[in-house]
Amino acid sequence: MTKINKLIRVLVLYFSTLLAVLYCNSPAWSQEVPVNSIRVGFYDVFYHATATDLSGPFVPAGVNLQVKDVKTIYVAYVRRLTPDWDFEFAFGVPPKTDTVGKGPATLGSVPYDGQVISSAKWFAPTVLFNYNLLDETHKWRPYIGVGVNYTTFYDRRSTPAGDAASGGATKISLSRSIGPAADVGLSYKPSANWGIFASYSATRVNSHLTANTAGIIRTSTIKFRPQALVVSVGYSF
Amino acid sequence: MSNFYRHISLALIAMLLGACSSSSTTTSTANTSTTQGTAEYDPPLRVASANATDFAALLNQSPAGGQLLDLMKAGLQTQTPIKCGVDIYYLTFWTVGGAGEKTKSSGALMVPSGGTGCSGPRPVVLYAHGTLFNKATNLADINNPDNQTGALIATMYASQGYIVVAPNYAGYDISTLGYHPYLNAAQESAEMIDALTAARAVLPHTYSSATSDNGQLFLAGYSEGGYVAMATEQVLEASGKKVTASAPMSGPYALEAFGDAIFFGQVNIGSTLFTPLLTTSYQKAYGDIYSSVSDVYSPTYAAGIETLLPNAHASNEDAAISDLFTTGKLPQTALFNSTTPVTGNTTLDTQLAVPSNPMDPRTPIFAAGFGTSYLVNNSFRLAYALDAAANPDGALPTPPPGAPLAAAVPTNTMRKALYMNDMRHIYGATLPAAPNLLCGGENDPTVFFLNTMIMVNYWSMAPHGLITPLDVDPANGPSGPFAAVQGAFQLTAQDNLNKLVQSGLTLQQAQQTLIQSYHGAVAPFCTLASLFFFNQALSQMP
Numbered sequence: 192m193t194k195i196n197k198l199i200r201v202l203v204l205y206f207s208t209l210l211a212v213l214y215c216n217s218p219a220w221s222q223e224v225p226v227n228s229i230r231v232g233f234y235d236v237f238y239h240a241t242a243t244d245l246s247g248p249f250v251p252a253g254v255n256l257q258v259k260d261v262k263t264i265y266v267a268y269v270r271r272l273t274p275d276w277d278f279e280f281a282f283g284v285p286p287k288t289d290t291v292g293k294g295p296a297t298l299g300s301v302p303y304d305g306q307v308i309s310s311a312k313w314f315a316p317t318v319l320f321n322y323n324l325l326d327e328t329h330k331w332r333p334y335i336g337v338g339v340n341y342t343t344f345y346d347r348r349s350t351p352a353g354d355a356a357s358g359g360a361t362k363i364s365l366s367r368s369i370g371p372a373a374d375v376g377l378s379y380k381p382s383a384n385w386g387i388f389a390s391y392s393a394t395r396v397n398s399h400l401t402a403n404t405a406g407i408i409r410t411s412t413i414k415f416r417p418q419a420l421v422v423s424v425g426y427s428f
Numbered sequence: 429m430s431n432f433y434r435h436i437s438l439a440l441i442a443m444l445l446g447a448c449s450s451s452s453t454t455t456s457t458a459n460t461s462t463t464q465g466t467a468e469y470d471p472p473l474r475v476a477s478a479n480a481t482d483f484a485a486l487l488n489q490s491p492a493g494g495q496l497l498d499l500m501k502a503g504l505q506t507q508t509p510i511k512c513g514v515d516i517y518y519l520t521f522w523t524v525g526g527a528g529e530k531t532k533s534s535g536a537l538m539v540p541s542g543g544t545g546c547s548g549p550r551p552v553v554l555y556a557h558g559t560l561f562n563k564a565t566n567l568a569d570i571n572n573p574d575n576q577t578g579a580l581i582a583t584m585y586a587s588q589g590y591i592v593v594a595p596n597y598a599g600y601d602i603s604t605l606g607y608h609p610y611l612n613a614a615q616e617s618a619e620m621i622d623a624l625t626a627a628r629a630v631l632p633h634t635y636s637s638a639t640s641d642n643g644q645l646f647l648a649g650y651s652e653g654g655y656v657a658m659a660t661e662q663v664l665e666a667s668g669k670k671v672t673a674s675a676p677m678s679g680p681y682a683l684e685a686f687g688d689a690i691f692f693g694q695v696n697i698g699s700t701l702f703t704p705l706l707t708t709s710y711q712k713a714y715g716d717i718y719s720s721v722s723d724v725y726s727p728t729y730a731a732g733i734e735t736l737l738p739n740a741h742a743s744n745e746d747a748a749i750s751d752l753f754t755t756g757k758l759p760q761t762a763l764f765n766s767t768t769p770v771t772g773n774t775t776l777d778t779q780l781a782v783p784s785n786p787m788d789p790r791t792p793i794f795a796a797g798f799g800t801s802y803l804v805n806n807s808f809r810l811a812y813a814l815d816a817a818a819n820p821d822g823a824l825p826t827p828p829p830g831a832p833l834a835a836a837v838p839t840n841t842m843r844k845a846l847y848m849n850d851m852r853h854i855y856g857a858t859l860p861a862a863p864n865l866l867c868g869g870e871n872d873p874t875v876f877f878l879n880t881m882i883m884v885n886y887w888s889m890a891p892h893g894l895i896t897p898l899d900v901d902p903a904n905g906p907s908g909p910f911a912a913v914q915g916a917f918q919l920t921a922q923d924n925l926n927k928l929v930q931s932g933l934t935l936q937q938a939q940q941t942l943i944q945s946y947h948g949a950v951a952p953f954c955t956l957a958s959l960f961f962f963n964q965a966l967s968q969m970p
Contacts, residue, residue: 358474405456
């Protein structure tokens with residue numbers, strides 16, 4: 192917890208400082224065109240997750256996991272750096288993601304395949320530097336961006352079905368992840384203050400899952416390759 | 429605008445801290461107490477859960493499981509012998525080592541489930557397993573094909589409506605004790621009772637709370653476990669606890685007599701594995717077996733022998749044994765030096781000589797216990813033999829009624845340790861209070877049936893029906909109430925012999941092959957007999 196807090200403090204401080212510097216160094220054109228935007232929209236996340244077979248004591252061969260796709264609310268703060276470059280800080284309202292058993296239909300007589308065995312909420316802020324094509328006079332502007340994603344999991348819970356498959360009340364941990372992110376999008380700005388945005392983004396998230404049931408530790412490494420469709424509305428000021 | 433950034437930062441901090449402070453689900457309670465008989469986790473991990481149909485299907489997935497199922501079908505005379513579902517829990521609990529060292533041990537709690545006769549108040553079988561050489565032994569690991577004992581007791585007892593508690597023993601699995609208190613009656617009986625205490629405490633909190641302990645307690649065990657079961661009954665009854673019935677099977681109960689027989693040349697199969705386990709156990713408990721391991725062992729094998737067993741470096745039970753032979757850490761059969769001690773005492777020298785009686789079919793097995801690359805020094809052997817010759821065990825060579833121990837406590841420390849742990853010494857003038865079925869096979873080359881006969885004769889004055897000996901391999905053929913079990917054993921043995929001959933072995937080679945696995949082959953048949961014995965005891969309960 193202490194390490195996480197330290198990391199969070201460092202990240203927040205870093206981005207706050209970065210934004211403050213950018214604000215203080217805003218060029219003259221920033222006085223004419225709104226430089227700050229808030230965007231709100233809709234996130235449709237496809238995980239494309241793969242996991243290693245669960246390993247540890249008393250685990251039969253071939254016990255695996257899959258992760259259900261989610262939909263959530265997209266929120267972002269966007270800072271116009273230049274007429275072509277944006278800085279975007281995006282995050283979704285943390286979605287509850289279900290992990291589903293994959294493998295044998297039953298473990299003994301306990302249902303496994305297809306059962307929702309655990310859930311976790313994600314907080315996955317992403318910073319992106321987007322390059323907008325065409326010039327600012329165009330209402331329609333495509334853009335591409337690259338950046339960094341930070342993902343942490345909380346409210347990790349084993350479901351009753353998961354507990355039954357694991358053999359008892361189970362405590363789950365998922366390690367946090369930092370990985371690259373990229374997006375492509377299209378903006379439509381009918382006015383100086385309002386815009387509509389659609390983008391397709393991809394990130395890489397690797398997390399080490401640890402399940403503790405009565406002192407017995409089972410592990411798996413889950414490789415998420417989240418890809419998200421985002422449609423949002425933005426207000427600039 | 430500066431306020432705007434501050435608000436963003438504060439909002440982020442609040443959100444992220446909120447994320448970090450959220451809790452996970454509660455898990456099983458980890459007990460902080462290390463008192464003997466305390467379960468480490470309450471409830472314990474459920475390793476597996478299967479209803480009767482699925483359990484039978486799981487058994488059928490392996491040849492060994494299929495054979496077990498066939499034996500149950502024949503024994504219970506039904507095509508659906510699996511009566512109950514079985515939930516298997518991994519129990520870890522606190523106990524003590526051979527010198528009172530605090531240690532964790534582990535084991536299996538197997539709970540029947542289902543309808544009538546499978547849930548509600550049910551009897552407990554407290555089971556002690558036979559000697560195993562792989563430190564990773566875990567009877568709860570039911571999905572492991574190497575865990576044949578776990579499958580045996582789950583099938584024979586749990587699937588028949590008995591709650592089973594079976595420790596893995598200190599020195600195995602997660603136990604950090606650096607040795608196993610092998611055939612240490614006080615430690616092994618205490619550990620059995622600790623496992624039972626822990627299992628009884630956690631059972632109501634498990635998924636199997638619909639099944640409860642009805643207070644009826646059965647004891648069973650095979651080989652080392654037969655010995656442990658017998659020792660446990662004595663301790664329980666001495667403390668006023670009631671045992672419903674007990675089935676010690678193929679155990680080395682009469683340790684002094686058994687030891688004397690071996691030291692006088694009747695070397696049993698497996699002796700080079702049993703000897704380090706036993707010697708280390710008694711050295712750790714009593715501290716007087718040797719000053720240095722070289723007092724006991726030949727220089728070829730002495731180094732590191734105290735930590736050799738149970739084998740912590742093997743992937744399975746077979747490898748745990750064969751690795752020690754192939755890496756030269758133990759000789760395969762040569763317990764003693766083939767150049768035997770010469771004392772000038774003709775009788776003693778003859779007793780110590782390599783067995784050569786052509787009229788005794790056991791001679792090749794005994795003689796294989798001698799070699800030039802041997803385990804035990806002549807000096808150690810001779811010191812023991814001199815004590816045995818001067819103060820002989822009263823049950824040898826053939827146990828008379830009463831089958832007495834040596835007249836005086838032996839002075840040789842190894843022999844004294846065997847004497848002190850001999851069941852005749854442990855029971856003294858008392859009898860088991862519960863009916864006992866003492867099952868074994870009369871041709872057992874590993875744990876001689878002599879042990880069973882000595883205890884039967886030691887308790888020859890017991891009331892009729894209290895002590896029931898059972899030989900599953902009688903020379904005169906099946907007879908009596910367990911004739912079906914005897915018949916099944918002998919038929920199976922004949923089938924196996926025929927198969928070996930058909931595979932190209934000579935009859936003699938086939939017989940030699942079978943005798944090597946005789947001790948293990950008896951186990952399922954005696955266990956089936958114990959089930960009948962327990963069922964009968966239950967049916968006679970008011």
